[in-house]
Amino acid sequence: MSSVSRAGSRTAKPLPGEGDPAPPAQHARALGRAPARPSVRQRLELLLLLGPAFILFVGFVLIPIAVAVYYSFFKWSGFGPLGHTIGLANYRRAIKDSVFDHAVMHNVTIALLSLFIQLPLSISLALLLNRRMRGRGFLRLVVFAPYVLSEAVTAVMWLMLLQPGGFVDHVLKDVGLGGLITTWLANTHIVLYTLFVVVTWKYIGFGIVLLLAGLQGIPVELREAAALDGASPWQTTRQVTLPLLGPTIRIWIFLSMIGSLQLFDIVWIMTLGGPAGASTTMATYLIDKGFQSYEFGYGSAVAVILFIICFVFALLYQRFALRRDTRGALTGMVR
Amino acid sequence: MTFSVTFGTTGDGRTPPPGTRVECGTLAEGTFMTSRTNRLPRQLARATAIAAVAALAISACSSSKKTAAPATSAAATPAATTAASSAPATTATAPATSAASSAAGGQLNGGKDVTLTWWHNATADPGMTAWKQAADAFHAAHPNVTINVQPVQNESIKTKIQVALQGTPPDIFQQWGGGAEATQIQSGKLADLTSLTSSWIGDLGKSVAGWQVDGKQYGVPYDYHVVGFWYRTDLFTKAGISGPPATFDDLIADITKLKAANITPISVGGKDKWPDAFYWENFVLKECPKDTITSSIAAAKFTDPCFTKAGDDLKKLLDAKPFQTGFLGTPAQQGAGSSAGLVANGQAAMELQGDWELAVMPSLTTDKNFASKMGFFPFPSISGGNGEPGAALGGGDGFSCSTKAPDACAAFLQFITSAEEQASLVKSLAVTIPSNGSATSAITDPTLKKVLTYLQGVSYNQLYFDQALPTAVGNAVNDAVSNFFAGQGTAADIAASAAKAATQ
Numbered sequence: 049m050s051s052v053s054r055a056g057s058r059t060a061k062p063l064p065g066e067g068d069p070a071p072p073a074q075h076a077r078a079l080g081r082a083p084a085r086p087s088v089r090q091r092l093e094l095l096l097l098l099g100p101a102f103i104l105f106v107g108f109v110l111i112p113i114a115v116a117v118y119y120s121f122f123k124w125s126g127f128g129p130l131g132h133t134i135g136l137a138n139y140r141r142a143i144k145d146s147v148f149d150h151a152v153m154h155n156v157t158i159a160l161l162s163l164f165i166q167l168p169l170s171i172s173l174a175l176l177l178n179r180r181m182r183g184r185g186f187l188r189l190v191v192f193a194p195y196v197l198s199e200a201v202t203a204v205m206w207l208m209l210l211q212p213g214g215f216v217d218h219v220l221k222d223v224g225l226g227g228l229i230t231t232w233l234a235n236t237h238i239v240l241y242t243l244f245v246v247v248t249w250k251y252i253g254f255g256i257v258l259l260l261a262g263l264q265g266i267p268v269e270l271r272e273a274a275a276l277d278g279a280s281p282w283q284t285t286r287q288v289t290l291p292l293l294g295p296t297i298r299i300w301i302f303l304s305m306i307g308s309l310q311l312f313d314i315v316w317i318m319t320l321g322g323p324a325g326a327s328t329t330m331a332t333y334l335i336d337k338g339f340q341s342y343e344f345g346y347g348s349a350v351a352v353i354l355f356i357i358c359f360v361f362a363l364l365y366q367r368f369a370l371r372r373d374t375r376g377a378l379t380g381m382v383r
Numbered sequence: 384m385t386f387s388v389t390f391g392t393t394g395d396g397r398t399p400p401p402g403t404r405v406e407c408g409t410l411a412e413g414t415f416m417t418s419r420t421n422r423l424p425r426q427l428a429r430a431t432a433i434a435a436v437a438a439l440a441i442s443a444c445s446s447s448k449k450t451a452a453p454a455t456s457a458a459a460t461p462a463a464t465t466a467a468s469s470a471p472a473t474t475a476t477a478p479a480t481s482a483a484s485s486a487a488g489g490q491l492n493g494g495k496d497v498t499l500t501w502w503h504n505a506t507a508d509p510g511m512t513a514w515k516q517a518a519d520a521f522h523a524a525h526p527n528v529t530i531n532v533q534p535v536q537n538e539s540i541k542t543k544i545q546v547a548l549q550g551t552p553p554d555i556f557q558q559w560g561g562g563a564e565a566t567q568i569q570s571g572k573l574a575d576l577t578s579l580t581s582s583w584i585g586d587l588g589k590s591v592a593g594w595q596v597d598g599k600q601y602g603v604p605y606d607y608h609v610v611g612f613w614y615r616t617d618l619f620t621k622a623g624i625s626g627p628p629a630t631f632d633d634l635i636a637d638i639t640k641l642k643a644a645n646i647t648p649i650s651v652g653g654k655d656k657w658p659d660a661f662y663w664e665n666f667v668l669k670e671c672p673k674d675t676i677t678s679s680i681a682a683a684k685f686t687d688p689c690f691t692k693a694g695d696d697l698k699k700l701l702d703a704k705p706f707q708t709g710f711l712g713t714p715a716q717q718g719a720g721s722s723a724g725l726v727a728n729g730q731a732a733m734e735l736q737g738d739w740e741l742a743v744m745p746s747l748t749t750d751k752n753f754a755s756k757m758g759f760f761p762f763p764s765i766s767g768g769n770g771e772p773g774a775a776l777g778g779g780d781g782f783s784c785s786t787k788a789p790d791a792c793a794a795f796l797q798f799i800t801s802a803e804e805q806a807s808l809v810k811s812l813a814v815t816i817p818s819n820g821s822a823t824s825a826i827t828d829p830t831l832k833k834v835l836t837y838l839q840g841v842s843y844n845q846l847y848f849d850q851a852l853p854t855a856v857g858n859a860v861n862d863a864v865s866n867f868f869a870g871q872g873t874a875a876d877i878a879a880s881a882a883k884a885a886t887q
Contacts, residue, residue, distance in 0.1 A: 208720075341858045
């Protein structure tokens with residue numbers, strides 16, 4: 049891009065912001081300049097600037113995806129030749145396997161819980177932390193702190209807190225809620241929700257910071273104007289702030305859904321997907337089959353399914369939810 | 384929600400406490416690790432889905448270039464290639480070099496210089512030092528053979544070996560035998576050591592069969608393991624129990640007594656699944672004749688009714704509710720709240736585990752004298768069971784050779800399993816129960832001596848089922864048993880799980 053604008057600047061009319069390299073070249077020709085030199089330079093620059101990223105993207109994203117798709121048609125232990133293709137048998141097996149079906153359901157459950165519990169919670173806390181008050185900076189720090197911890201540290205810490213007779217149980221007992229105590233990570237009916245709480249604790253800070261940034265972008269004048277027109281604070285929030293926060297919320301939902309579908313680290317460390325598969329996610333299932341059981345063909349098939357689910361979701365969401373937010377940035381080029 | 388797409392791996396905190404992750408750890412800090420821990424679902428870490436796809440493919444498609452095995456690296460190999468056998472052992476720790484050199488005649492690898500890369504999982508002392516000394520001693524006896532020692536973290540070594548076998552494997556690497564070994568042989572990169580080891584493999588007892596596939600020796604064990612009940616003598620006394628139970632009915636009676644005394648009778652690491660499977664496997668050993676077990680494992684099919692009967696026995700045990708609160712989520716070896724930690728801290732009376740447990744526990748408790756309160760008894764017998772009396776469940780640790788320089792590798796394995804070297808490994812606490820029977824006299828701990836006596840008296844030592852079976856099948860059986868512990872599935876489902884996994 050930089051070369052484009054520089055080439056353009058040599059011509060009479062600079063074309064800042066124009067993405068297509070063709071017009072400046074035409075200008076150059078029109079003005080009788082030799083097109084060859086800038087063209088070579090342009091190509092060199094493009095090569096230099098895009099090359100490394102392109103190689104990484106192809107080598108570590110596209111080719112692996114393609115190879116995983118290829119492997120998914122074989123029953124392959126990871127050793128020796130691939131043997132005969134077994135067609136779509138791996139995919140059929142995954143769809144029929146009740147453990148995998150449950151894993152998908154667990155992912156969806158986490159995603160929905162995030163949407164209906166984590167999001168309102170994030171918005172409320174962000175609105176709260178956006179107000180002027182004493183210790184606001186400190187409170188923001190406290191809320192954001194868990195996000196700084198790595199997933200592994202979070203998981204190990206909560207693993208200890210949630211031990212039977214551990215810290216959480218003690219606290220509940222001391223505040224008179226001893227009756228609620230259960231085996232948080234060993235009860236097949238509870239474990240997924242326990243994990244959701246941990247996940248929420250970990251990521252809510254990120255959501256809040258994102259939403260706070262969004263709130264900063266809303267001019268104070270709008271709220272003031274609404275107040276002058278007689279709107280109550282609730283009406284102002286409901287009718288002015290939230291609609292303007294829309295793009296941020298939609299981005300949060302996008303990140304959160306993708307994150308929910310890929311949930312792995314915390315689950316793997318805290319429960320290994322157990323007990324009895326009660327907290328298995330697609331990603332833990334994939335690791336369990338691919339790497340632990342040496343079923344690389346089948347593991348690849350599961351990975352491809354997970355990829356397709358994420359990819360389709362991302363495409364649809366971009367198309368229908370994010371489109372108006374990104375219009376002019378992404379969609380502008382093809383207009 | 385994981386927002387980041389992260390490639391690569393990080394430690395996930397599930398690694399055992401420092402000191403316990405060594406393969407050939409010590410009594411003082413962690414002997415056991417060996418086969419069991421290796422099978423703790425190792426940390427694959429923060430792979431998101433796409434990263435996993437990537438890793439999957441990358442590992443497979445580029446392994447030929449990526450694998451370590453710097454066979455050409457380092458090790459300015461001494462020029463002296465001839466008369467290798469006459470080179471005196473120069474290190475004090477190598478009294479056994481003569482054994483290796485005499486067998487191989489000093490003409491290893493045709494007398495040409497060779498560097499062997501060795502992957503083992505002893506990343507902490509005493510194992511790490513002990514293996515380094517062994518490699519140095521061997522080099523001193525065979526100057527043309529240099530061993531490039533590369534300790535690899537126990538949690539990642541299996542995956543690393545698997546990836547390497549798709550390209551250039553290390554020349555010597557950790558091997559637990561059984562079905563996993565059979566799977567690895569499909570790569571065509573494991574050396575058949577049958578003829579190279581035939582003259583001395585008999586010294587290691589009958590259990591070397593666990594490292595054979597179709598009667599061919601593809602690995603050599605350097606230590607053995609056996610599973611039984613560890614128990615707290617002090618808690619048994621407190622509950623008014625005079626001695627360890629001999630029969631299953633005694634065990635149930637003792638469980639009742641312990642519960643009456645408000646003591647958790649048994650701890651189990653249900654989160655890791657394999658400790659659950661130990662119960663079912665031991666019941667199978669009591670219910671099924673040896674031939675039935677052997678042929679069923681070979682066919683990966685548990686069709687004989689005795690396997691279902693073992694599940695029924697397990698049901699009886701589960702109905703007695705002997706386990707700690709929340710046992711489904713308890714890890715086997717990590718932290719004071721693990722099943723090993725509960726016993727070490729006197730919060731549970733028994734645990735069905737391997738000989739390594741005594742070495743796992745010190746890091747999990749502040750009680751320096753816990754070992755003196757520990758006892759060991761074999762899995763109790765069952766009236767009417769068709770199992771061979773004295774059958775035991777166990778395994779061991781060993782090494783395999785890749786096909787590059789098998790004779791030098793075999794000579795090295797002969798060296799580390801020779802009586803003298805094994806005795807020194809036991810003394811340095813790098814090995815708990817040596818595979819070479821004549822080195823067992825080096826064991827001094829009284830409780831371990833009891834375990835050893837038991838192991839020496841067993842009629843046969845059945846390799847853990849999940850190791851003996853092809854890996855995918857073994858994991859499926861573990862899953863089925865752990866579901867059964869969670870109250871899901873039937874005894875028949877456990878038996879059926881193997882065949883189901885084998886046909887997928």
